[in-house]
Amino acid sequence: MSTDLYTKVVLTVIAMALAVIAGLQVRDVVAPEVKAGPAKVTLQKVAVCDESGDFCARVDETSRLFVK
Secondary structure (H helix, E strand, O other): OOOOHHHHHHHHHHHHHHHHHHHHHHHHHEEEEEOOOOOOOOOOOOEEEEEOOEEEOEEEEOOOOOOO
């Protein structure tokens, strides 16, 4: 293999590797992957109240929010 052909092959491989790395970086920016966190799910309870906190809405028998 002549020196010129060897140099072209090596530079082509380097260019292709850099193109793959750049493509992966662009993919991460455009469509970021959701990182898997812990599978623990917690429930946050919320109360809907008036400004003074004296009256809060409640849930009726049909699981609907009841506001007077």
